[in-house]
Amino acid sequence: LNHADVTDPSVVxxxxxxxxxxxxxxxxxxxxxxxxxxxxxxxxxxxxWPAKIKQGSALxxxxxxxxxxxxxxxxxxxxxxxxxxxxxxxxxxxxxGKPLARQRALPFFYYNCENLQAVRMGDWKxxxxxxxxxxxLYNLKTDRCEMNDLAAKHPDKVKEMxxxxxxxLDGSYRN
Numbered sequence: 001l002n003h004a005d006v007t008d009p010s011v012v013x014x015x016x017x018x019x020x021x022x023x024x025x026x027x028x029x030x031x032x033x034x035x036x037x038x039x040x041x042x043x044x045x046x047x048x049w050p051a052k053i054k055q056g057s058a059l060x061x062x063x064x065x066x067x068x069x070x071x072x073x074x075x076x077x078x079x080x081x082x083x084x085x086x087x088x089x090x091x092x093x094x095x096x097g098k099p100l101a102r103q104r105a106l107p108f109f110y111y112n113c114e115n116l117q118a119v120r121m122g123d124w125k126x127x128x129x130x131x132x133x134x135x136x137l138y139n140l141k142t143d144r145c146e147m148n149d150l151a152a153k154h155p156d157k158v159k160e161m162x163x164x165x166x167x168x169l170d171g172s173y174r175n
Contacts, residue, residue, distance in 0.1 A: 009051055010048075011072070012046075012047075013068060014045070015045045018034070018040055018041065018043065019032055023039055026040070026042075028144075029146075030146045036110040036117045038144060038146060061100065062108075064088065064108070065088075069086060069088055071088075108120045119165050123139050123140050124137065124139055125137070126161040135162065136151055137154055
């Protein structure tokens with residue numbers, strides 16, 4: 001973007017819809033688009049807003065595309081619709097050094113169409129091994145490339161997260 005072409009009140013968002021189709025473009029992460037490994041989900045998100053964001057600022061905070069709607073609603077000072085549930089939260093607190101309204105420990109559910117494929121809670125991600133009924137568990141803080149399956153070492157964490165998974169499937173899940 002040529003800064004001269006964008007006035008200070010303008011908000012420009014650059015984002016990607018899931019990861020690339022070839023893993024060489026997702027490195028160092030494992031996976032691609034259509035799978036739940038981080039290579040399929042960790043994508044660029046750039047918010048350019050000269051009036052509010054200092055040039056060169058960077059944050060390492062998990063966000064998702066569902067956060068765009070509440071963020072833009074807050075920017076233009078229009079209330080969110082009250083007749084439906086919105087899973088996103090406004091990113092505005094990040095711009096003033098505050099945490100998001102979403103609790104990091106709340107689960108995030110990874111779907112491929114209508115198929116639940118993984119759940120993330122904080123730094124932990126639980127998924128089903130492709131083509132089997134075996135769980136895979138990764139700690140994304142210590143293993144962001146998802147190379148070390150910890151399911152056998154942390155059966156209580158698997159049980160806790162699998163219970164959330166089942167609650168989503170049977171419709172009984174509540175935050």
